[in-house]
Amino acid sequence: MDKYEEFMALTSQAIGILKDMSKRSPYDMASDGMARKTAKSFTTLADVLFGPTDSPRLQRESVALAEERGLSLEYLDMVEKHARKLKKRGAAWRLRAELIAFEDTFEEAEAYAKKRVTEEGGDTKKKPGVRLGRVVDGLRTISITDTQRRITDLEKTLDTAVENDNDRPRSESLLEPFWDLVEGTGTGLIRPEYRTVITIGLDDFAKVSYGKGEDVIVALSDGTTMTGAEFINAAMAGSLGDKLYVGLFHPTAGPVNLYEARFASDKLRTLAMAENLVCPWPDCNVPADRCQVHHIDAHKNGGHTKPSNLTMLCKYHNGVNDDDGPRKKRKRPSPGKPKRGRMRRHRGKVRLHTPGGRLVENTHDLSSKGAMDLI
Numbered sequence: 524m525d526k527y528e529e530f531m532a533l534t535s536q537a538i539g540i541l542k543d544m545s546k547r548s549p550y551d552m553a554s555d556g557m558a559r560k561t562a563k564s565f566t567t568l569a570d571v572l573f574g575p576t577d578s579p580r581l582q583r584e585s586v587a588l589a590e591e592r593g594l595s596l597e598y599l600d601m602v603e604k605h606a607r608k609l610k611k612r613g614a615a616w617r618l619r620a621e622l623i624a625f626e627d628t629f630e631e632a633e634a635y636a637k638k639r640v641t642e643e644g645g646d647t648k649k650k651p652g653v654r655l656g657r658v659v660d661g662l663r664t665i666s667i668t669d670t671q672r673r674i675t676d677l678e679k680t681l682d683t684a685v686e687n688d689n690d691r692p693r694s695e696s697l698l699e700p701f702w703d704l705v706e707g708t709g710t711g712l713i714r715p716e717y718r719t720v721i722t723i724g725l726d727d728f729a730k731v732s733y734g735k736g737e738d739v740i741v742a743l744s745d746g747t748t749m750t751g752a753e754f755i756n757a758a759m760a761g762s763l764g765d766k767l768y769v770g771l772f773h774p775t776a777g778p779v780n781l782y783e784a785r786f787a788s789d790k791l792r793t794l795a796m797a798e799n800l801v802c803p804w805p806d807c808n809v810p811a812d813r814c815q816v817h818h819i820d821a822h823k824n825g826g827h828t829k830p831s832n833l834t835m836l837c838k839y840h841n842g843v844n845d846d847d848g849p850r851k852k853r854k855r856p857s858p859g860k861p862k863r864g865r866m867r868r869h870r871g872k873v874r875l876h877t878p879g880g881r882l883v884e885n886t887h888d889l890s891s892k893g894a895m896d897l898i
């Protein structure tokens with residue numbers, strides 16, 4: 524057993540570990556070298572699992588099941604984070620019991636937990652507004668919450684001012700253009716031009732065209748969504764431009780076209796954006812408008828510039844994508860450099876092929892609204 528396997532074996536004994544922790548004080552655990560914050564969150568969790576409760580039978584049965592299933596501290600912590608939002612008598616333990624019995628991945632259990640908490644009204648919705656933080660080290664923070672359209676228009680305006688500034692982190696270079704705008708020395712908000720790609724299925728397009736688009740949600744490559752009605756209004760106002768691009772996609776082969784060129788042309792880029800409105804790397808949320816065109820089979824390895832070999836990837840993931848692996852063994856493996864996997868097209872869709880051989884897709888909201896999901 525290597526250290527990783529030992530670690531994983533210990534991970535499945537969370538209930539036993541928490542039981543021992545429930546007999547200790549978090550301050551004693553802190554003096555054993557644990558962060559006080561961590562010690563407190565463990566003992567709070569232990570209190571929930573072994574302390575007095577309004578649902579003793581459910582508590583007893585769930586703890587026994589969690590032990591039998593070898594659930595980890597991380598999993599139980601996630602369960603608790605969501606369950607404690609439910610205040611109605613017995614509701615928290617009902618959710619804990621469901622999640623402890625939930626037979627799927629951590630991520631699916633968490634998605635289910637969020638859904639349940641929202642249904643029972645345990646989550647407060649974000650409210651539009653401007654919030655100002657206190658002074659920390661001579662600096663203050665302002666945060667603005669508003670509709671996705673208004674914030675994205677602001678973002679686009681600031682982005683045009685920093686287009687060629689690649690040396691500094693994005694947050695840093697956006698600052699001065701932001702103040703220029705506030706102080707009125709800039710050119711004002713940019714009226715959005717949807718050169719941004721919009722994807723819509725033919726069925727929905729028919730509905731929208733007949734003025735029945737209220738329930739149709741259209742996804743855009745700048746990371747936002749529009750209702751069908753907003754889409755028609757934008758078309759009427761002329762902000763969709765005078766050209767309407769139509770991409771042809773095959774359910775298993777991916778995007779269809781006949782181009783063979785060294786660099787992705789505008790048209791190919793547009794087609795790739797329509798397929799992936801956000802970077803397809805799992806858990807990434809960079810919208811396609813800020814992504815780069817990536818060759819799935821690298822050009823240097825004979826990959827062609829044709830639609831089915833292209834995808835959008837954000838700058839970061841384009842950089843970490845392992846162009847040479849894992850399909851082809853490197854001649855000289857570079858020690859120390861972690862392998863992150865590479866993008867592959869599998870059954871028509873772009874997915875991450877992990878070094879361990881799994882195919883993982885991005886589950887971002889907009890990922891399920893791209894062109895390949897409409898057919």
Ligand SMILES: [Zn+2]
Nearest residue numbers: 802807837840
């Ligand atoms: Zn990315």
